[in-house]
Amino acid sequence: MTTTAPRLLQVRRSERITPRMIRVTLGGEELAGFAGEGPDRRIKMFFPVPGQERPAVPRAASGGPVWPVGEARPAIRTYTVRRFDAGAGELDVDFVLHGDGPAAAWAADAAPGSWVGVSEPGGRYEPDPTADFHVVIGDETALPAVATVLDALPGGVPALVFLEVVDATEQQDLGTPVRWVHRGDRDAGVPLAEAVRAAEFPPGRGQAWLSGESACVKDLRAHLLDERGMARRAVYATGYWRAR
Ligand SMILES: Cc1cc2nc3c(=O)[nH]c(=O)nc-3n(C[C@H](O)[C@H](O)[C@H](O)COP(=O)(O)OP(=O)(O)OC[C@H]3O[C@@H](n4cnc5c(N)ncnc54)[C@H](O)[C@@H]3O)c2cc1C
Structure with a gap:
């Protein structure tokens, strides 16, 4: 098996889009051929450790990735392709500035020219064109993915969208x-779970996409399956981060 090596990209610019969310625009020669279009495209990002200008990234090889010898391994976290523009050669990633953590810290300091590694995008979510309604649930880490999911939903079908953020500024x-x-x-996820439980859903067969704090996602997935009677294959749920 040959794996694909992460692409090494550079920051073109960054922009604070809300008090706690920063949009980092990446570009570079290695972005050519990136398959970033579509809803809920997930990427692994490889962040340099302190003292490194570029993150060490593995080289593709038959039998699995081969890491450079003698270089500190990067911090690896999962993020969402918020926007990919092949023509402009740009990839946007929106980072929640939640406090500690190598990814959030990197994003807060990202300056034009900063290096980061990006894997091939993955993700299996596809909107069901036959669903009678859609339910989309998330917190601020899921907001970039929710935006791409909403863009992909069929028109004319009800969509109930629940998003938990700290306050109206987000x-x-x-x-x-x-x-x-x-x-x-x-606590993260508690108000979101209450809001979803209290909501009236349209009649018929729905499809759900939900992500956010892991305990909340687990709880709401069970609610959708057991109390709302949604089909297992119609509920696409991912824990994005774990409150400690
Ligand atoms: C498929 C997928 C897609 C994702 N897409 C995005 C995205 O587009 N944008 C985005 O911002 N995040 C996204 N996330 C979430 C992101 O990967 C996590 O928040 C990650 O933990 C951030 O890494 P870090 O290095 O900043 O913090 P870590 O080193 O992982 O964590 C440090 C501390 O911060 C806490 N923490 C982590 N995230 C949060 C948070 N959001 N709020 C409060 N405390 C937190 C942890 O509990 C831990 O105590 C996604 C996750 C997945 C699985």
Whole structure:
């Protein structure tokens, strides 16, 4: 088996889009051929460790990835392709500035020219064109993916969208009505779970996409399956991060 090596890309610019979210635009020769289009495209990102200008990334080889000898391994985290523009040669990733963590710290400091590694995009979500309604649930880490999911939903079918953010300053215009849930100083995921439980769903067979804090995702997945009677294959759920 030959794996594909991560692409080494460079920051072109970054922009604070809300107080706690920063958009980093990446580019570079190695972006050619990147398959970043579509809803919910996930990438592994390889961040340099302190003292490194570029992250060490593995080389593709039959039998698995081969890491450079003698170089410190990067911090690896999963992120979402918020926008990929092949013509402009640009890839946008939106980072939540949540505090500690190598990925959030890198994004906060990312300057034009900073290097980062990016894997091939993955992800299996596809909107079901025969569903009677869609439910899309997430927190701010899921907001970039939710935006791409909403872009891919068929028109004319009801979509219930629930997004938990800390307060109104973190809301973004996603071109679709969103039920914004403000966390305030409550535990992550608790207000979101309450809002989904209290909502009335349209009749018929629905499809759901949900991501966010892992315990909340587990709880809401069980709610959708056991209490709402949604089919297992119609509920696409991923824990994005774990509250400690
Ligand atoms: C498929 C997928 C797609 C994702 N897409 C995105 C995306 O587009 N944008 C994005 O911002 N995140 C996204 N995430 C979440 C992101 O990978 C995690 O938040 C990750 O932990 C951040 O890494 P870090 O190095 O900053 O912090 P870590 O070193 O992983 O964690 C350090 C500490 O911060 C806490 N922490 C981590 N994330 C959060 C948070 N959001 N809020 C509060 N505390 C936190 C941890 O509990 C830990 O205590 C995605 C995750 C997955 C699985």
